[in-house]
Amino acid sequence: MSARTLVLVAVGAVSLMATLLHLPWIVTLLALVTVLGVLGYLTWQLGAQARDTKELHRLRAGYEQLDQQAKLIIRTDLELHRTQEELDRKLASLFALHELGQQLRVSLHPDEIYGKLNAQLITSFGFSKGLVGFCPAVEQLTWRSRIGVPEDVAEQIRQHLLSSGRLRELLAKPAPRLLKAAAEADPSTERLCQLLATNALAIAGVVPHAGPAGCLLFGREEHLSSDWRGDEELMAILTTQLAIAVENSMLYEEVWLSRQELEHRIQERTRELAQINSQLVRLNKAKSDFVSAVSHELRTPLAAIKGYAALLQGGQFGPVAVAQTERLAKIEKHTDLLAQLINNLLDIARIESGRVTMESRPIPVHQLLETVSEMVKPQLDAKRIHLKTRTDGVTELVGDPTHLPRVFMNLLSNAIKYTPEGGAITVSLQRDGSQILAKIQDTGCGIAPEELPKLFQEFYRASTPVNEQVRGTGLGLALVKRIVEAHHGRIWVESEPGKGSTFSFSLPGSPLLQAVG
DSSP states (O other), X not given: OOHHHHHHHHHHHHHHHHHHTXXXXXXXXXXHHHHHHHHHHHHHHHHHHHHHHHHHHHHHHHHHHHHHHHHHHHHHHHXXXXXXXXXXXXXXXXXXXXXXXXXXXTOOSHHHHTTOOOXXXXXXXXXXXXXXXXXXXXXXXXXXXXXXXXXXXXXXXXXXXXXXXXXXXXXXXXXXXXXXXXXXXXXXXXHXXXXXXXXXXXXXXXXXXXXXXXXXXXXEOGGGOOOHHHHHHHHHHHHHHHHHHHHHHHXXXXXXXXXXXXXXXXXXXXXXXXXHHHHHHHHHHXXXXXXXXXXXXXXXXXXXXXXXXXXXXXTTTSOOOHXXXXXXXXXXXXXXXXXXXXXXXXHHHHHHHTOXXXXXXXXXXXXXXXXXXXXXXXXXXXXXXXXXXXXXXXXXXXXXXXTHHHHHHHHHHHHHHHSOTTOEEEEXXXXXXXXXXXXXXXXXXXXXXXXXXXXXXXXXXXXOHHHHHSOOOSOHHHHHHHHHHHTTOEEEEEEOTTSOEEEEEEEESSOOSSOBO
Protein backbone atom coordinates (compact mmCIF):
# COMPACT_ATOMS: atom_id res chain seq x y z
CA MET A 1 0.00 0.00 0.00
CA SER A 2 1.39 3.44 -0.99
CA ALA A 3 1.54 6.55 1.17
CA ARG A 4 -1.16 8.28 -0.97
CA THR A 5 -3.63 5.55 -0.19
CA LEU A 6 -2.95 5.87 3.51
CA VAL A 7 -3.58 9.63 3.34
CA LEU A 8 -6.92 9.09 1.60
CA VAL A 9 -7.89 6.52 4.18
CA ALA A 10 -7.00 8.95 6.99
CA VAL A 11 -9.09 11.75 5.42
CA GLY A 12 -12.06 9.40 5.10
CA ALA A 13 -11.66 8.39 8.70
CA VAL A 14 -11.66 12.05 9.82
CA SER A 15 -14.81 12.72 7.82
CA LEU A 16 -16.43 9.70 9.31
CA MET A 17 -15.55 10.89 12.81
CA ALA A 18 -17.02 14.28 12.08
CA THR A 19 -20.25 12.61 11.02
CA LEU A 20 -20.24 10.39 14.08
CA LEU A 21 -19.98 13.34 16.43
CA HIS A 22 -23.66 13.93 15.82
CA LEU A 23 -24.41 10.34 16.93
CA PRO A 24 -24.82 9.11 20.49
CA TRP A 25 -21.51 8.75 22.46
CA ILE A 26 -21.55 4.96 22.59
CA VAL A 27 -21.79 4.68 18.85
CA THR A 28 -19.18 7.37 18.49
CA LEU A 29 -16.76 5.46 20.74
CA LEU A 30 -17.19 2.26 18.79
CA ALA A 31 -16.66 4.01 15.51
CA LEU A 32 -13.51 5.66 16.88
CA VAL A 33 -12.04 2.32 17.99
CA THR A 34 -12.82 0.84 14.60
CA VAL A 35 -11.10 3.68 12.81
CA LEU A 36 -8.03 3.39 15.02
CA GLY A 37 -7.85 -0.36 14.36
CA VAL A 38 -8.03 0.18 10.63
CA LEU A 39 -5.30 2.79 10.82
CA GLY A 40 -3.06 0.47 12.91
CA TYR A 41 -3.59 -2.39 10.47
CA LEU A 42 -2.75 -0.15 7.54
CA THR A 43 0.38 1.08 9.33
CA TRP A 44 1.49 -2.53 10.00
CA GLN A 45 0.95 -3.46 6.37
CA LEU A 46 3.06 -0.49 5.27
CA GLY A 47 5.94 -1.55 7.59
CA ALA A 48 5.77 -5.16 6.39
CA GLN A 49 5.95 -3.98 2.79
CA ALA A 50 9.07 -1.93 3.58
CA ARG A 51 10.67 -4.91 5.32
CA ASP A 52 9.88 -7.15 2.35
CA THR A 53 11.50 -4.66 0.01
CA LYS A 54 14.62 -4.50 2.17
CA GLU A 55 14.81 -8.32 2.40
CA LEU A 56 14.42 -8.52 -1.36
CA HIS A 57 17.38 -6.17 -1.86
CA ARG A 58 19.43 -8.22 0.65
CA LEU A 59 18.58 -11.48 -1.08
CA ARG A 60 19.49 -10.00 -4.44
CA ALA A 61 22.87 -8.85 -3.09
CA GLY A 62 23.46 -12.29 -1.51
CA TYR A 63 22.58 -14.00 -4.77
CA GLU A 64 25.03 -11.82 -6.66
CA GLN A 65 27.72 -12.57 -4.06
CA LEU A 66 27.01 -16.29 -4.24
CA ASP A 67 27.20 -16.09 -8.00
CA GLN A 68 30.63 -14.46 -7.80
CA GLN A 69 31.80 -17.06 -5.28
CA ALA A 70 30.50 -19.88 -7.45
CA LYS A 71 32.42 -18.53 -10.41
CA LEU A 72 35.54 -18.22 -8.24
CA ILE A 73 35.09 -21.79 -6.98
CA ILE A 74 34.75 -23.07 -10.53
CA ARG A 75 37.90 -21.21 -11.61
CA THR A 76 39.77 -22.45 -8.49
CA ASP A 77 38.57 -26.00 -9.09
CA LEU A 78 39.86 -25.85 -12.65
CA GLU A 79 43.19 -24.51 -11.43
CA LEU A 80 43.36 -27.21 -8.75
CA HIS A 81 42.51 -29.84 -11.29
CA ARG A 82 45.28 -28.68 -13.58
CA THR A 83 47.67 -28.47 -10.61
CA GLN A 84 46.63 -31.95 -9.47
CA GLU A 85 47.26 -33.31 -12.94
CA GLU A 86 50.68 -31.66 -12.95
CA LEU A 87 51.48 -33.04 -9.49
CA ASP A 88 50.30 -36.50 -10.52
CA ARG A 89 52.55 -36.33 -13.54
CA LYS A 90 55.52 -35.22 -11.46
CA LEU A 91 54.79 -37.91 -8.88
CA ALA A 92 54.66 -40.48 -11.65
CA SER A 93 57.95 -39.10 -12.94
CA LEU A 94 59.57 -39.44 -9.52
CA PHE A 95 58.31 -43.02 -9.18
CA ALA A 96 59.63 -43.77 -12.65
CA LEU A 97 62.99 -42.24 -11.70
CA HIS A 98 63.05 -44.41 -8.57
CA GLU A 99 62.33 -47.57 -10.56
CA LEU A 100 64.96 -46.54 -13.08
CA GLY A 101 67.46 -46.10 -10.26
CA GLN A 102 66.71 -49.64 -9.05
CA GLN A 103 67.33 -50.97 -12.55
CA LEU A 104 70.52 -48.97 -12.99
CA ARG A 105 72.01 -50.53 -9.84
CA VAL A 106 72.29 -53.89 -11.57
CA SER A 107 73.74 -52.48 -14.79
CA LEU A 108 77.39 -53.43 -15.06
CA HIS A 109 78.24 -51.85 -18.42
CA PRO A 110 77.79 -48.19 -19.44
CA ASP A 111 76.17 -48.97 -22.80
CA GLU A 112 73.46 -50.96 -20.98
CA ILE A 113 72.58 -47.96 -18.84
CA TYR A 114 71.47 -45.81 -21.76
CA GLY A 115 69.19 -48.62 -22.92
CA LYS A 116 67.21 -48.71 -19.66
CA LEU A 117 64.95 -45.74 -20.51
CA ASN A 118 61.54 -46.97 -21.66
CA ALA A 119 58.19 -45.56 -22.83
CA GLN A 120 56.78 -45.52 -19.30
CA LEU A 121 59.49 -43.13 -18.12
CA ILE A 122 59.11 -40.88 -21.17
CA THR A 123 55.33 -40.77 -20.74
CA SER A 124 55.58 -40.01 -17.03
CA PHE A 125 57.68 -36.97 -17.93
CA GLY A 126 54.83 -35.75 -20.16
CA PHE A 127 56.58 -36.51 -23.45
CA SER A 128 55.26 -38.66 -26.26
CA LYS A 129 58.51 -39.37 -28.10
CA GLY A 130 62.09 -39.85 -27.07
CA LEU A 131 65.60 -40.84 -28.13
CA VAL A 132 68.49 -41.83 -25.83
CA GLY A 133 71.96 -41.78 -27.39
CA PHE A 134 75.27 -43.42 -26.44
CA CYS A 135 78.35 -41.30 -27.22
CA PRO A 136 81.68 -43.11 -26.73
CA ALA A 137 83.30 -40.12 -28.52
CA VAL A 138 82.27 -36.59 -29.47
CA GLU A 139 81.69 -37.53 -33.11
CA GLN A 140 80.04 -40.87 -32.40
CA LEU A 141 76.37 -41.42 -31.60
CA THR A 142 74.35 -44.61 -31.34
CA TRP A 143 70.73 -44.72 -30.27
CA ARG A 144 70.16 -47.10 -27.36
CA SER A 145 66.44 -46.32 -26.84
CA ARG A 146 63.76 -45.24 -29.32
CA ILE A 147 60.28 -44.40 -28.06
CA GLY A 148 57.70 -43.44 -30.67
CA VAL A 149 60.36 -42.59 -33.27
CA PRO A 150 60.76 -44.73 -36.41
CA GLU A 151 64.21 -46.06 -37.19
CA ASP A 152 64.63 -44.01 -40.37
CA VAL A 153 63.63 -40.79 -38.57
CA ALA A 154 66.04 -41.60 -35.74
CA GLU A 155 68.83 -42.02 -38.30
CA GLN A 156 68.01 -38.62 -39.86
CA ILE A 157 68.10 -36.99 -36.42
CA ARG A 158 71.46 -38.65 -35.71
CA GLN A 159 72.90 -37.37 -39.00
CA HIS A 160 71.57 -33.87 -38.29
CA LEU A 161 73.09 -33.76 -34.78
CA LEU A 162 76.50 -34.81 -36.12
CA SER A 163 76.53 -32.61 -39.23
CA SER A 164 75.21 -29.47 -37.53
CA GLY A 165 77.60 -29.71 -34.60
CA ARG A 166 74.63 -29.79 -32.24
CA LEU A 167 75.91 -32.94 -30.55
CA ARG A 168 79.28 -31.35 -29.79
CA GLU A 169 77.49 -28.28 -28.40
CA LEU A 170 75.16 -30.46 -26.35
CA LEU A 171 78.02 -32.38 -24.75
CA ALA A 172 79.88 -29.13 -24.05
CA LYS A 173 76.79 -27.63 -22.37
CA PRO A 174 74.80 -30.61 -21.08
CA ALA A 175 72.26 -28.69 -18.97
CA PRO A 176 68.63 -29.59 -19.90
CA ARG A 177 66.82 -27.14 -22.15
CA LEU A 178 63.16 -27.04 -23.23
CA LEU A 179 62.64 -25.39 -26.62
CA LYS A 180 59.52 -24.33 -28.57
CA ALA A 181 59.62 -24.48 -32.32
CA ALA A 182 57.49 -21.36 -32.81
CA ALA A 183 59.64 -19.24 -30.50
CA GLU A 184 63.01 -20.38 -31.82
CA ALA A 185 64.83 -18.80 -34.69
CA ASP A 186 67.46 -21.54 -34.60
CA PRO A 187 67.12 -23.64 -37.79
CA SER A 188 68.60 -26.65 -36.02
CA THR A 189 65.82 -26.64 -33.40
CA GLU A 190 63.20 -26.14 -36.12
CA ARG A 191 64.63 -29.10 -37.99
CA LEU A 192 64.64 -31.34 -34.92
CA CYS A 193 61.02 -30.43 -34.08
CA GLN A 194 60.08 -31.08 -37.68
CA LEU A 195 61.71 -34.51 -37.67
CA LEU A 196 60.08 -35.43 -34.34
CA ALA A 197 56.74 -33.99 -35.55
CA THR A 198 56.31 -32.01 -32.31
CA ASN A 199 56.23 -28.32 -31.47
CA ALA A 200 58.18 -28.64 -28.21
CA LEU A 201 61.55 -30.27 -27.67
CA ALA A 202 63.63 -31.17 -24.58
CA ILE A 203 67.36 -31.82 -25.02
CA ALA A 204 70.05 -32.64 -22.48
CA GLY A 205 73.52 -34.12 -22.35
CA VAL A 206 74.85 -36.79 -19.99
CA VAL A 207 78.52 -36.17 -19.22
CA PRO A 208 79.85 -38.36 -16.37
CA HIS A 209 83.27 -37.79 -14.82
CA ALA A 210 84.32 -41.24 -15.99
CA GLY A 211 82.85 -43.31 -18.78
CA PRO A 212 81.07 -42.62 -22.10
CA ALA A 213 78.71 -39.66 -22.48
CA GLY A 214 75.16 -39.66 -23.80
CA CYS A 215 72.31 -37.40 -24.94
CA LEU A 216 68.52 -37.20 -24.50
CA LEU A 217 65.92 -35.86 -26.97
CA PHE A 218 62.26 -35.81 -25.89
CA GLY A 219 59.36 -34.34 -27.87
CA ARG A 220 55.74 -33.42 -27.07
CA GLU A 221 52.94 -31.02 -27.90
CA GLU A 222 53.30 -27.71 -26.11
CA HIS A 223 49.80 -27.69 -24.58
CA LEU A 224 50.47 -30.90 -22.62
CA SER A 225 52.36 -29.05 -19.91
CA SER A 226 53.16 -25.48 -18.96
CA ASP A 227 55.54 -26.11 -16.05
CA TRP A 228 58.75 -25.82 -18.04
CA ARG A 229 60.93 -25.10 -15.01
CA GLY A 230 59.69 -28.23 -13.26
CA ASP A 231 60.37 -30.29 -16.39
CA GLU A 232 63.91 -28.95 -16.55
CA GLU A 233 64.46 -30.00 -12.93
CA LEU A 234 63.17 -33.51 -13.66
CA MET A 235 65.42 -33.72 -16.70
CA ALA A 236 68.36 -32.58 -14.58
CA ILE A 237 67.62 -35.32 -12.02
CA LEU A 238 67.42 -37.89 -14.83
CA THR A 239 70.71 -36.84 -16.42
CA THR A 240 72.45 -36.78 -13.03
CA GLN A 241 71.12 -40.24 -12.25
CA LEU A 242 72.37 -41.58 -15.57
CA ALA A 243 75.79 -39.95 -15.11
CA ILE A 244 76.17 -41.43 -11.61
CA ALA A 245 75.12 -44.85 -12.90
CA VAL A 246 77.72 -44.68 -15.67
CA GLU A 247 80.42 -43.65 -13.18
CA ASN A 248 79.41 -46.47 -10.82
CA SER A 249 79.49 -49.02 -13.62
CA MET A 250 82.95 -47.83 -14.62
CA LEU A 251 84.13 -48.04 -11.03
CA TYR A 252 82.56 -51.48 -10.66
CA GLU A 253 84.22 -52.66 -13.84
CA GLU A 254 87.54 -51.24 -12.68
CA VAL A 255 87.13 -52.83 -9.26
CA TRP A 256 86.04 -56.10 -10.85
CA LEU A 257 89.10 -56.17 -13.11
CA SER A 258 91.33 -55.23 -10.19
CA ARG A 259 89.73 -57.93 -8.10
CA GLN A 260 90.23 -60.51 -10.83
CA GLU A 261 93.86 -59.50 -11.12
CA LEU A 262 94.24 -59.50 -7.34
CA GLU A 263 92.65 -62.94 -7.05
CA HIS A 264 94.97 -64.20 -9.77
CA ARG A 265 97.96 -62.78 -7.91
CA ILE A 266 96.69 -64.18 -4.62
CA GLN A 267 96.33 -67.61 -6.17
CA GLU A 268 99.85 -67.39 -7.54
CA ARG A 269 101.21 -66.19 -4.19
CA THR A 270 99.21 -68.87 -2.39
CA ARG A 271 100.73 -71.55 -4.58
CA GLU A 272 104.18 -70.07 -4.02
CA LEU A 273 103.59 -69.82 -0.26
CA ALA A 274 102.27 -73.40 -0.22
CA GLN A 275 105.42 -74.56 -1.95
CA ILE A 276 107.60 -72.49 0.38
CA ASN A 277 105.65 -73.73 3.41
CA SER A 278 106.07 -77.31 2.23
CA GLN A 279 109.78 -76.70 1.87
CA LEU A 280 109.90 -75.07 5.33
CA VAL A 281 108.07 -78.05 6.84
CA ARG A 282 110.56 -80.40 5.25
CA LEU A 283 113.48 -78.24 6.33
CA ASN A 284 112.08 -77.90 9.85
CA LYS A 285 111.64 -81.65 10.08
CA ALA A 286 115.14 -82.17 8.72
CA LYS A 287 116.43 -79.66 11.29
CA SER A 288 114.57 -81.40 14.12
CA ASP A 289 115.83 -84.79 12.95
CA PHE A 290 119.35 -83.41 12.65
CA VAL A 291 119.24 -81.80 16.11
CA SER A 292 117.79 -84.96 17.60
CA ALA A 293 120.45 -87.15 15.94
CA VAL A 294 123.32 -84.83 16.86
CA SER A 295 122.03 -84.51 20.43
CA HIS A 296 121.88 -88.27 20.77
CA GLU A 297 125.38 -88.56 19.38
CA LEU A 298 126.65 -85.88 21.77
CA ARG A 299 125.13 -87.40 24.88
CA THR A 300 127.28 -90.55 24.72
CA PRO A 301 130.72 -88.85 24.64
CA LEU A 302 129.45 -86.20 27.04
CA ALA A 303 128.47 -88.89 29.53
CA ALA A 304 131.94 -90.42 29.11
CA ILE A 305 133.62 -87.06 29.74
CA LYS A 306 131.47 -86.46 32.82
CA GLY A 307 132.19 -89.99 34.09
CA TYR A 308 135.96 -89.82 33.61
CA ALA A 309 136.04 -86.35 35.20
CA ALA A 310 134.19 -87.72 38.22
CA LEU A 311 136.63 -90.68 38.43
CA LEU A 312 139.63 -88.39 38.23
CA GLN A 313 138.19 -86.02 40.82
CA GLY A 314 137.47 -88.95 43.14
CA GLY A 315 141.13 -90.13 42.99
CA GLN A 316 140.41 -93.41 41.23
CA PHE A 317 143.55 -93.01 39.11
CA GLY A 318 145.83 -91.64 41.76
CA PRO A 319 146.20 -88.54 43.91
CA VAL A 320 144.77 -85.27 42.47
CA ALA A 321 146.26 -81.87 43.23
CA VAL A 322 144.11 -78.94 44.34
CA ALA A 323 144.53 -77.13 41.02
CA GLN A 324 143.52 -80.29 39.19
CA THR A 325 140.46 -80.69 41.42
CA GLU A 326 139.33 -77.15 40.55
CA ARG A 327 139.77 -77.81 36.84
CA LEU A 328 137.87 -81.10 37.09
CA ALA A 329 135.03 -79.31 38.93
CA LYS A 330 134.80 -76.79 36.07
CA ILE A 331 134.75 -79.66 33.57
CA GLU A 332 131.88 -81.27 35.47
CA LYS A 333 130.01 -77.95 35.72
CA HIS A 334 130.30 -77.21 32.01
CA THR A 335 129.42 -80.79 31.22
CA ASP A 336 126.18 -80.36 33.17
CA LEU A 337 125.43 -77.15 31.26
CA LEU A 338 126.11 -78.86 27.96
CA ALA A 339 123.91 -81.80 29.00
CA GLN A 340 121.11 -79.38 29.86
CA LEU A 341 121.52 -77.71 26.46
CA ILE A 342 121.35 -81.07 24.70
CA ASN A 343 118.28 -82.10 26.70
CA ASN A 344 116.51 -78.85 25.86
CA LEU A 345 117.33 -79.24 22.16
CA LEU A 346 116.05 -82.80 22.24
CA ASP A 347 112.84 -81.78 23.99
CA ILE A 348 112.17 -78.93 21.55
CA ALA A 349 112.84 -81.19 18.56
CA ARG A 350 110.59 -83.93 19.93
CA ILE A 351 107.72 -81.54 20.69
CA GLU A 352 107.96 -79.90 17.25
CA SER A 353 108.01 -83.26 15.49
CA GLY A 354 105.10 -84.55 17.56
CA ARG A 355 107.03 -87.44 19.04
CA VAL A 356 106.25 -86.26 22.58
CA THR A 357 102.68 -86.77 23.76
CA MET A 358 101.50 -84.48 26.55
CA GLU A 359 99.23 -86.12 29.10
CA SER A 360 96.11 -84.31 30.26
CA ARG A 361 95.33 -85.13 33.87
CA PRO A 362 94.81 -83.21 37.13
CA ILE A 363 97.92 -82.10 39.03
CA PRO A 364 97.55 -80.87 42.64
CA VAL A 365 98.68 -77.24 42.79
CA HIS A 366 100.04 -77.44 46.34
CA GLN A 367 102.25 -80.43 45.48
CA LEU A 368 103.51 -78.87 42.23
CA LEU A 369 104.42 -75.50 43.82
CA GLU A 370 106.05 -77.20 46.81
CA THR A 371 108.23 -79.38 44.56
CA VAL A 372 109.30 -76.46 42.37
CA SER A 373 109.99 -74.25 45.41
CA GLU A 374 112.28 -76.87 46.94
CA MET A 375 114.22 -77.16 43.67
CA VAL A 376 114.87 -73.40 43.43
CA LYS A 377 115.31 -72.83 47.17
CA PRO A 378 119.16 -72.80 47.00
CA GLN A 379 119.05 -70.09 44.33
CA LEU A 380 116.51 -68.07 46.33
CA ASP A 381 118.56 -68.31 49.51
CA ALA A 382 121.77 -67.37 47.72
CA LYS A 383 120.23 -64.03 46.64
CA ARG A 384 117.90 -63.60 49.63
CA ILE A 385 114.87 -63.42 47.33
CA HIS A 386 111.43 -63.76 48.90
CA LEU A 387 109.04 -66.13 47.04
CA LYS A 388 105.30 -65.61 47.48
CA THR A 389 102.53 -67.85 46.13
CA ARG A 390 98.83 -67.07 45.71
CA THR A 391 96.39 -69.68 44.35
CA ASP A 392 93.03 -67.85 44.77
CA GLY A 393 91.09 -71.09 45.20
CA VAL A 394 92.78 -72.97 42.34
CA THR A 395 93.49 -76.46 43.71
CA GLU A 396 94.64 -78.31 40.60
CA LEU A 397 96.05 -77.81 37.12
CA VAL A 398 95.39 -79.97 34.07
CA GLY A 399 98.45 -81.09 32.14
CA ASP A 400 101.43 -83.37 31.90
CA PRO A 401 102.92 -84.07 35.36
CA THR A 402 106.40 -84.39 33.86
CA HIS A 403 106.57 -81.36 31.56
CA LEU A 404 104.26 -78.83 33.22
CA PRO A 405 106.50 -78.46 36.32
CA ARG A 406 109.36 -77.63 33.92
CA VAL A 407 107.39 -74.56 32.84
CA PHE A 408 107.24 -73.24 36.42
CA MET A 409 110.85 -74.33 37.02
CA ASN A 410 112.26 -72.53 33.97
CA LEU A 411 110.20 -69.36 34.55
CA LEU A 412 111.18 -69.23 38.23
CA SER A 413 114.87 -69.82 37.39
CA ASN A 414 114.66 -67.08 34.82
CA ALA A 415 113.02 -64.69 37.33
CA ILE A 416 115.68 -65.48 39.97
CA LYS A 417 118.44 -64.86 37.46
CA TYR A 418 117.21 -61.30 36.67
CA THR A 419 116.02 -60.30 40.17
CA PRO A 420 118.61 -58.50 42.32
CA GLU A 421 119.43 -59.54 45.87
CA GLY A 422 116.68 -58.82 48.39
CA GLY A 423 114.00 -58.77 45.67
CA ALA A 424 110.71 -60.62 45.49
CA ILE A 425 109.02 -63.09 43.13
CA THR A 426 105.28 -63.81 43.14
CA VAL A 427 103.62 -66.90 41.65
CA SER A 428 99.85 -66.48 41.31
CA LEU A 429 97.04 -68.63 39.92
CA GLN A 430 93.49 -67.59 39.15
CA ARG A 431 90.51 -68.71 37.11
CA ASP A 432 89.70 -66.82 33.92
CA GLY A 433 86.50 -68.29 32.53
CA SER A 434 87.27 -71.84 31.39
CA GLN A 435 91.02 -71.17 31.63
CA ILE A 436 93.55 -71.14 34.46
CA LEU A 437 95.80 -68.07 34.34
CA ALA A 438 99.28 -68.40 35.89
CA LYS A 439 101.64 -65.43 36.47
CA ILE A 440 105.28 -65.27 37.57
CA GLN A 441 106.12 -61.68 38.53
CA ASP A 442 109.57 -60.44 39.56
CA THR A 443 111.16 -57.18 40.66
CA GLY A 444 114.09 -57.48 38.29
CA CYS A 445 115.70 -55.15 35.78
CA GLY A 446 112.89 -55.46 33.20
CA ILE A 447 113.07 -55.81 29.41
CA ALA A 448 113.00 -53.18 26.65
CA PRO A 449 109.73 -53.11 24.63
CA GLU A 450 111.45 -53.82 21.29
CA GLU A 451 112.89 -57.08 22.66
CA LEU A 452 109.66 -58.56 24.06
CA PRO A 453 108.47 -60.17 20.76
CA LYS A 454 111.80 -62.02 20.41
CA LEU A 455 112.06 -63.53 23.90
CA PHE A 456 110.54 -66.90 22.98
CA GLN A 457 112.77 -67.44 19.95
CA GLU A 458 115.42 -70.13 20.16
CA PHE A 459 118.91 -68.96 21.23
CA TYR A 460 117.71 -65.38 21.75
CA ARG A 461 118.88 -63.52 24.87
CA ALA A 462 117.89 -59.96 25.74
CA SER A 463 120.66 -57.39 25.81
CA THR A 464 120.63 -56.65 29.55
CA PRO A 465 123.58 -56.12 31.94
CA VAL A 466 122.65 -59.38 33.71
CA ASN A 467 123.01 -61.40 30.50
CA GLU A 468 126.49 -60.02 30.05
CA GLN A 469 127.46 -61.55 33.40
CA VAL A 470 125.33 -64.74 33.47
CA ARG A 471 125.74 -67.28 30.72
CA GLY A 472 122.76 -69.01 29.16
CA THR A 473 121.64 -70.91 26.07
CA GLY A 474 118.50 -68.97 25.18
CA LEU A 475 116.50 -72.21 24.94
CA GLY A 476 114.64 -72.10 28.28
CA LEU A 477 111.82 -69.75 27.21
CA ALA A 478 111.60 -71.41 23.79
CA LEU A 479 111.06 -74.76 25.50
CA VAL A 480 108.49 -73.24 27.86
CA LYS A 481 106.54 -71.85 24.90
CA ARG A 482 106.52 -75.27 23.16
CA ILE A 483 105.27 -77.03 26.30
CA VAL A 484 102.52 -74.44 26.97
CA GLU A 485 101.30 -74.54 23.36
CA ALA A 486 101.37 -78.35 23.43
CA HIS A 487 98.88 -78.02 26.33
CA HIS A 488 96.61 -75.85 24.14
CA GLY A 489 97.65 -72.77 26.11
CA ARG A 490 99.21 -69.40 25.39
CA ILE A 491 102.16 -67.55 26.93
CA TRP A 492 103.09 -63.86 26.88
CA VAL A 493 105.20 -61.35 28.77
CA GLU A 494 104.71 -57.80 30.09
CA SER A 495 107.71 -55.76 31.17
CA GLU A 496 109.21 -52.29 31.52
CA PRO A 497 112.86 -51.46 32.08
CA GLY A 498 113.50 -50.98 35.78
CA LYS A 499 110.03 -52.21 36.82
CA GLY A 500 110.40 -55.96 36.57
CA SER A 501 108.69 -58.51 34.31
CA THR A 502 105.54 -60.63 34.44
CA PHE A 503 105.39 -63.88 32.49
CA SER A 504 101.80 -65.13 32.08
CA PHE A 505 100.43 -68.29 30.53
CA SER A 506 96.99 -69.87 30.28
CA LEU A 507 96.02 -73.55 30.55
CA PRO A 508 92.74 -75.42 30.03
CA GLY A 509 90.69 -75.58 33.20
CA SER A 510 89.46 -79.14 32.62
CA PRO A 511 90.99 -82.34 31.15
CA LEU A 512 90.95 -82.58 27.36
CA LEU A 513 89.05 -85.43 25.72
CA GLN A 514 92.20 -86.55 23.90
CA ALA A 515 95.85 -86.32 24.77
CA VAL A 516 97.50 -83.28 23.28
CA GLY A 517 100.64 -83.67 21.21
